[in-house]
Amino acid sequence: MAKIGIFVGTVYGNALLVAEEAEPLLQQQGHSVTVFDDPTLADWQNYASDVALIVTSTTGQGDFPDTISGLFHAIKDKLGHQPALRYGVIALGDSSYDHFCGAGKTFDALLQEQGAQRVGEVLLVDATENPEPEAVTSPWIEAWGAQL
């Protein structure tokens, strides 16, 4: 059983919906789960030796939504190595934009740089192909949770 924090970046609510659907799926696997829809660095640091699931959309031109932008920059500026952290990334985006899933990919790159251990591959969800992201994210989450 793992202690999992789900850290959400959203503008229109899709990523939050995905996170809220992930919570019971992971709990059914015996994990302890908390969703942070406006996450702070203090929230993040409570999971330094546990598991983080980042669920973020991309806005602007490859930018982070405001709900998670502060957390990303705080981790980048204030934390160094995070070798005890295991994590996963679900990146929501739209392939008609230039920087497809840019925010999720950038978050993953930072955590890789900081030595955190990614569980599974980054899930890229394309809104043009999947108008209902849960159809893709729910099976991915079940498989991801089983690896923890």
Ligand SMILES: Cc1cc2nc3c(=O)[nH]c(=O)nc-3n(C[C@H](O)[C@H](O)[C@H](O)COP(=O)(O)O)c2cc1C
């Ligand atoms: C103004 C705007 C800018 C966007 N920019 C990007 C982008 O640069 N890259 C991308 O992959 N998707 C982009 N998207 C698509 C969103 O990430 C996608 O619709 C996502 O599902 C929204 O999730 P949310 O409701 O959690 O914010 C953009 C959408 C809008 C409305």
